[in-house]
Amino acid sequence: MTAFGPNIYQFPEGQIIAFVLVLLRISAFFVAWPVFGTTLVPTPVKILLSICVALMMFPVIHFQNLTQLQVSEDIILLALREVAVGLSMGFMMRMFFFAVSIAGEITSTSIGLASGQMFNPSLGSQSTAVEQFQLALATLFFLSINGHHLFISGLGQSFELVPVSGASLNYQSFAAMATTVQKVSLMGLKMCAPVLIAVLLTNLSMGVVGRAVPQINVLVTSLPVTISVGIGVMFVSIPLVLAEMNGLLDVMATEFFKMLRVL
Numbered sequence: 001m002t003a004f005g006p007n008i009y010q011f012p013e014g015q016i017i018a019f020v021l022v023l024l025r026i027s028a029f030f031v032a033w034p035v036f037g038t039t040l041v042p043t044p045v046k047i048l049l050s051i052c053v054a055l056m057m058f059p060v061i062h063f064q065n066l067t068q069l070q071v072s073e074d075i076i077l078l079a080l081r082e083v084a085v086g087l088s089m090g091f092m093m094r095m096f097f098f099a100v101s102i103a104g105e106i107t108s109t110s111i112g113l114a115s116g117q118m119f120n121p122s123l124g125s126q127s128t129a130v131e132q133f134q135l136a137l138a139t140l141f142f143l144s145i146n147g148h149h150l151f152i153s154g155l156g157q158s159f160e161l162v163p164v165s166g167a168s169l170n171y172q173s174f175a176a177m178a179t180t181v182q183k184v185s186l187m188g189l190k191m192c193a194p195v196l197i198a199v200l201l202t203n204l205s206m207g208v209v210g211r212a213v214p215q216i217n218v219l220v221t222s223l224p225v226t227i228s229v230g231i232g233v234m235f236v237s238i239p240l241v242l243a244e245m246n247g248l249l250d251v252m253a254t255e256f257f258k259m260l261r262v263l
């Protein structure tokens with residue numbers, strides 16, 4: 001105990017500020033990213049996880065202007081910059097689940113189950129049963145292929161691509177998120193395309209049956225038929241949906257690191 005003496009608590013001011021900035025970026029990242037950033041995970045767990053990851057990453061991060069970090073009027077801008085970078089990275093990760101949510105919402109509407117809304121704790125809003133099923137499937141797929149490891153490693157590389165001590169930030173990179181939203185919407189539509197096609201063919205068939213046999217009440221009969229066909233095609237096309245999720249995850253990883261290089 002006496003070998004260390006009181007000097008163990010005498011950290012330079014720049015290191016303390018740098019650690020706080022690293023903690024802010026990691027905390028914002030864990031708040032915004034999916035799976036562990038949902039309301040299902042208690043806030044103390046998120047805080048503890050952020051502190052543990054910051055303690056592990058801080059010793060291996062290379063700082064450029066560590067001695068120039070000091071308490072000044074620029075410290076607030078640096079803190080806001082780190083929070084913005086962390087939230088942007090977490091938001092890019094959440095895009096993967098937004099695409100799955102779009103696919104589930106369109107599927108529910110097409111087969112007639114959109115009226116059954118339930119609270120979804122992962123998004124903090126009302127969603128359909130089909131959407132929750134596909135989000136649970138996407139979460140299991142995301143964890144099974146170690147997608148969280150990929151993006152945590154990207155979080156570590158972000159400190160090299162976007163240094164903590166830098167005061168500049170390229171805000172034009174945030175405009176590229178509009179293109180990413182377009183890609184996410186398109187891939188979400190691709191995920192639900194088999195169900196949409198099956199429902200369209202079913203409705204056309206029921207329309208032909210209704211014209212051929214007027215005694216059949218098509219409005220009443222088509223609802224259970226559409227639901228049965230839609231759910232059946234949805235389960236049959238699960239391998240195709242998983243393959244599309246794999247491609248979506250690759251796109252999100254590419255956009256994630258592209259954004260880091262531009263910031």
